[in-house]
Amino acid sequence: xxxxxxxxxxxxxxxxxxxxxxxxxxxxxxxxxxxxxxxxxxxxxxxxxxxxxxxxxxxxxxxxxxxxxxxxxxxxxxxxxxxxxxxxxxxxxxxxxxxxxxxxxxxxxxxxxxxxxxxxxxxxxxxxxxxxxxxxxxxxxxxxxxxxxxxxxxxxxxxxxxxxxxxxxxxxxxxxxxxxxxxxxxxxxxxxxxxxxxxxxxxxxxxxxxxxxxxxxxxxxxxxxxxxxxxxxxxxxxxxxxxxxxxxxxxxxxxxxxxxxxxxxxxxxxxxxxxxxxxxxxxxxxxxxxxxxxxxxxxxxxxxxxxxxxxxxxxxxxxxxxxxxxxxxxxxx
Amino acid sequence: xxxxxxxxxxxxxxxxxxxxxxxxxxxxxxxxxxxxxxxxxxxxxxxxxxxxxxxxxxxxxxxxxxxxxxxxxxxxxxxxxxxxxxxxxxxxxxxxxxxxxxxxxxxxxxxxxxxxxxxxxxxxxxxxxxxxxxxxxxxxxxxxxxxxxxxxxxxxxxxxxxxxxxxxxxxxxxxxxxxxxxxxxxxxxxxxxxxxxxxxxxxxxxxxxxxxxxxxxxxxxxxxxx
Amino acid sequence: xxxxxxxxxxxxxxxxxxxxxxxxxxxxxxxxxxxxxxxxxxxxxxxxxxxxxxxxxxxxxxxxxxxxxxxxxxxxxxxxxxxxxxxxxxxxxxxxxxxxxxxxxxxxxxxxxxxxxxxxxxxxxxxxxxxxxxxxxxxxxxxxxxxxxxxxxxxxxxxxxxxxxxxxxxxxxxxxxxxxxxxxxxxxxxxxxxxxxxxxxxxxxxxxxxxxxxxxxxxxxxxxxxxxxxxxxxxxxxxxxxxxxxxxxxxxxxxxxxxxxxxxxxxxxxxxxxxxxxxxxxxxxxxxxxxxxxxxxxxxxxxxxxxxxxxxxxxxxxxxxxxxxxxxxxxxxxxxxxxxxxxxxxxxxxxxxxxxxxxxxxxxxxxxxxxxxxxx
Numbered sequence: 001x002x003x004x005x006x007x008x009x010x011x012x013x014x015x016x017x018x019x020x021x022x023x024x025x026x027x028x029x030x031x032x033x034x035x036x037x038x039x040x041x042x043x044x045x046x047x048x049x050x051x052x053x054x055x056x057x058x059x060x061x062x063x064x065x066x067x068x069x070x071x072x073x074x075x076x077x078x079x080x081x082x083x084x085x086x087x088x089x090x091x092x093x094x095x096x097x098x099x100x101x102x103x104x105x106x107x108x109x110x111x112x113x114x115x116x117x118x119x120x121x122x123x124x125x126x127x128x129x130x131x132x133x134x135x136x137x138x139x140x141x142x143x144x145x146x147x148x149x150x151x152x153x154x155x156x157x158x159x160x161x162x163x164x165x166x167x168x169x170x171x172x173x174x175x176x177x178x179x180x181x182x183x184x185x186x187x188x189x190x191x192x193x194x195x196x197x198x199x200x201x202x203x204x205x206x207x208x209x210x211x212x213x214x215x216x217x218x219x220x221x222x223x224x225x226x227x228x229x230x231x232x233x234x235x236x237x238x239x240x241x242x243x244x245x246x247x248x249x250x251x252x253x254x255x256x257x258x259x260x261x262x263x264x265x266x267x268x269x270x271x272x273x274x275x276x277x278x279x280x281x282x283x284x285x286x287x288x289x290x291x292x293x294x295x296x297x298x299x300x301x302x303x304x305x306x307x308x309x310x311x312x313x314x315x316x317x318x319x320x321x322x323x324x325x326x327x328x329x330x331x332x333x
Numbered sequence: 334x335x336x337x338x339x340x341x342x343x344x345x346x347x348x349x350x351x352x353x354x355x356x357x358x359x360x361x362x363x364x365x366x367x368x369x370x371x372x373x374x375x376x377x378x379x380x381x382x383x384x385x386x387x388x389x390x391x392x393x394x395x396x397x398x399x400x401x402x403x404x405x406x407x408x409x410x411x412x413x414x415x416x417x418x419x420x421x422x423x424x425x426x427x428x429x430x431x432x433x434x435x436x437x438x439x440x441x442x443x444x445x446x447x448x449x450x451x452x453x454x455x456x457x458x459x460x461x462x463x464x465x466x467x468x469x470x471x472x473x474x475x476x477x478x479x480x481x482x483x484x485x486x487x488x489x490x491x492x493x494x495x496x497x498x499x500x501x502x503x504x505x506x507x508x509x510x511x512x513x514x515x516x517x518x519x520x521x522x523x524x525x526x527x528x529x530x531x532x533x534x535x536x537x538x539x540x541x542x543x544x545x546x547x548x549x550x551x552x553x554x555x556x557x558x559x
Numbered sequence: 560x561x562x563x564x565x566x567x568x569x570x571x572x573x574x575x576x577x578x579x580x581x582x583x584x585x586x587x588x589x590x591x592x593x594x595x596x597x598x599x600x601x602x603x604x605x606x607x608x609x610x611x612x613x614x615x616x617x618x619x620x621x622x623x624x625x626x627x628x629x630x631x632x633x634x635x636x637x638x639x640x641x642x643x644x645x646x647x648x649x650x651x652x653x654x655x656x657x658x659x660x661x662x663x664x665x666x667x668x669x670x671x672x673x674x675x676x677x678x679x680x681x682x683x684x685x686x687x688x689x690x691x692x693x694x695x696x697x698x699x700x701x702x703x704x705x706x707x708x709x710x711x712x713x714x715x716x717x718x719x720x721x722x723x724x725x726x727x728x729x730x731x732x733x734x735x736x737x738x739x740x741x742x743x744x745x746x747x748x749x750x751x752x753x754x755x756x757x758x759x760x761x762x763x764x765x766x767x768x769x770x771x772x773x774x775x776x777x778x779x780x781x782x783x784x785x786x787x788x789x790x791x792x793x794x795x796x797x798x799x800x801x802x803x804x805x806x807x808x809x810x811x812x813x814x815x816x817x818x819x820x821x822x823x824x825x826x827x828x829x830x831x832x833x834x835x836x837x838x839x840x841x842x843x844x845x846x847x848x849x850x851x852x853x854x855x856x857x858x859x860x861x862x863x864x865x866x867x868x869x870x871x872x873x874x875x876x877x878x879x880x881x882x883x884x885x886x887x888x889x890x891x892x893x894x895x896x897x898x899x900x901x902x903x904x905x906x907x908x909x910x911x912x913x914x915x916x917x918x919x920x921x922x923x924x925x926x927x928x929x930x931x932x933x934x935x
Contacts, residue, residue: 002791002794003798003799003802004797004798005601005801005902005905008909009904009905009908012908012912013908013912016912016916049840049927052840052841052844052923053919053920053923056848057919060915064908067904067907070900070904071904071908074901075905077901078901081783082790082791084783
């Protein structure tokens with residue numbers, strides 16, 4: 001266990017989020033049982049008012065999740081001095097089996113909160129709150145992710161003991177290692193590049209179609225999720241190499257350092273925005289035909305799609321520029 | 334037009350202090366006319382006013398605004414209706430102390446998020462027509478009684494609502510101010526506004542301002558004239 | 560940009576509300592600022608001191624070899640240098656002479672070192688600023704100390720070491736190797752320990768392993784391990800200090816909660832008016848959140864700014880003792896000012912976030928005042 005302000009802050013943040021989601025789920029059960037919009041009963045009015053509290057609390061969870069995600073990576077970077085052989089965040093996360101699962105759960109929690117808030121925003125547009133039951137059912141479904149994150153993160157920090165020999169990004173993501181991360185790093189450059197651009201282009205086209213014609217929202221939502229995964233894989237497999245101009249440095253975190261002009265932020269912010277908006281458009285699209293939403297939802301979905309496309313394009317342009325402007329050549333011209 | 338049918342409102346339902354404020358009210362408020370609700374305190378006229386003005390939902394029964402059933406509308410949308418369709422003048426006028434007259438007048442316009450330029454022009458025109466434009470920047474705490482009621486009316490009109498709701502507006506005014514206030518309401522009536530006023534002040538009825546008077550007692554309407 | 564204008568109006572109104580009642584939130588702001596100040600001071604201080612230690616260690620040898628006798632640090636015979644021989648990856652090996660001297664005059668311990676190069680000429684001494692301060696010495700003065708045999712040894716002060724590295728050098732006394740042996744009664748054929756310079760930092764651990772094989776009675780101490788130890792010790796102290804401060808944070812949160820819950824009748828009436836004239840619950844909620852946000856922002860900036868001044872310009876009088884340890888020769892060193900994203904986010908998560916969470920329910924309760932309440 002490392003007793004450290006950043007660790008305390010991260011544990012506290014996850015505990016708060018988990019508690020909010022737990023309380024929200026309890027409320028959701030209550031709401032699913034008693035919701036009756038037609039009633040002017042005081043209980044119904046109380047329920048309606050409590051939905052404001054829950055929605056605000058989830059918005060707060062999203063904000064906390066965002067800050068905590070940043071801090072988690074910063075902290076992993078900073079703690080790498082404590083572990084022999086760890087030279088950056090990757091090494092720290094790899095000290096025990098809970099590091100990367102914590103990161104993945106944090107990212108999942110972030111996007112789930114985005115999706116829930118998108119649903120909430122749409123629901124609030126219609127006078128009969130047509131999505132309220134689905135929305136609160138979803139809340140119950142996503143709560144375990146936050147609980148799991150809090151537990152896994154606690155296990156991660158409790159099981160950190162300095163001086164364990166760990167792999168740093170050089171060895172974890174080096175092409176001779178084993179595991180998913182190493183598999184990503186070992187991807188041959190040309191097919192990986194083609195795969196990345198194929199998914200990026202498909203997502204962009206699906207997004208454009210949704211934006212211009214208002215069709216294909218589900219496909220776009222799905223592609224947005226897939227695109228996030230392939231983009232992260234691409235960053236590990238080759239984009240990072242182009243940035244570091246080093247053929248074996250496959251680290252997705254070092255991009256955030258001053259040594260590389262904080263280029264990681266310019267890369268990750270549009271990527272996260274594109275994925276968030278894409279998933280939001282995807283989750284909303286099936287509800288387009290609900291009577292009371294028919295007038296208000298399509299413009300909202302198309303706006304989400306527009307933002308997603310713009311962010312994705314920004315990400316694609318920056319990634320391509322990094323590849324083209326690099327002095328490193330992975331593929332013979 | 335606002336129609337209420339079989340409307341009841343019960344406070345603290347299911348508890349020992351349960352209190353039925355309205356017990357089955359049918360009433361139609363016609364557009365462009367002045368309707369007055371008359372009755373002693375505790376007769377339910379203020380509660381009825383809150384249902385007409387979309388400030389609360391009935392426990393049962395139907396409220397229709399321009400034909401649309403709004404009895405089950407969530408608060409989020411009731412607030413929007415209040416914002417766009419109703420202007421409120423409260424007992425003692427309920428201005429927010431510490432703010433200037435202009436800021437008080439602009440309060441109902443903020444949630445609409447219109448450009449400030451337009452808002453300001455609208456408020457200026459209103460203040461000019463009510464002859465309080467020279468007091469725009471003054472804190473409402475320093476205004477005279479007559480100016481306060483004009484600011485309250487300007488606040489009720491800033492979003493140009495078709496309906497004005499006034500709850501016991503003359504209860505704390507002397508006769509001169511009361512008459513001045515009723516004169517202003519008369520001007521609004523002439524401008525085509527629908528006005529609903531709850532009062533038990535004889536002066537209101539003596540001036541002949543109300544086109545219709547509904548008498549309430551114990552949560553029921555006991556007579557409508559004419 | 561309808562929504563944007565709406566937010567701006569809400570913000571304007573919030574600012575106007577805060578200005579109307581400047582006294583009401585002043586106590587909250589003061590306590591909030593104080594809490595941020597305490598947390599930020601603790602974190603800035605330990606961070607700066609860690610950075611300082613790391614900077615000083617940067618110039619120390621990658622590997623130090625100590626001989627052990629019965630599990631205790633013993634003197635290193637010169638012959639070990641030959642036994643060690645040539646090691647691949649080692650650029651340079653040298654024997655070092657150093658020790659401690661207790662000065663009964665001022666009841667303080669000095670660290671005495673006798674480097675081959677950059678040391679002192681025979682009969683002279685270069686002293687740390689701490690020694691200069693407690694003994695009232697300036698260059699040219701004579702420092703007289705009792706040697707191992709009880710006889711006084713006199714050293715002329717040639718230089719007082721610069722203060723920028725004072726954390727480690729405040730108590731340092733540099734003398735010539737021959738003087739060192741005479742002063743402590745050390746034979747000619749021993750050193751205190753050996754220092755190794757390694758060409759490639761990645762090979763440090765291989766070098767250490769080989770060392771342990773060739774000189775089984777010696778232990779290698781790696782610079783990275785020292786750094787790590789410093790890091791964890793300071794982390795631990797910082798954590799402990801924070802745990803102590805947690806009490807203050809809790810008290811603050813209870814205070815904030817109480818403040819947010821105890822809505823004055825006047826304020827309740829105001830919210831009732833806003834609700835009645837058409838403000839939605841969400842609008843009032845946003846307004847109250849803006850209010851909390853403004854207070855948080857002000858307190859955060861003020862607290863962090865004051866902490867910065869406290870730590871980097873005033874010498875951190877509140878924490879110095881806890882964080883550095885207790886010593887007669889309190890180092891007086893200037894810390895390098897820095898602003899760090901990790902710290903800012905940590906501080907944010909430990910102050911603003913709990914505040915917002917704690918006030919959320921009271922704020923929501925205030926925002927859901929019945930719209931018809933002012934007509935009852």
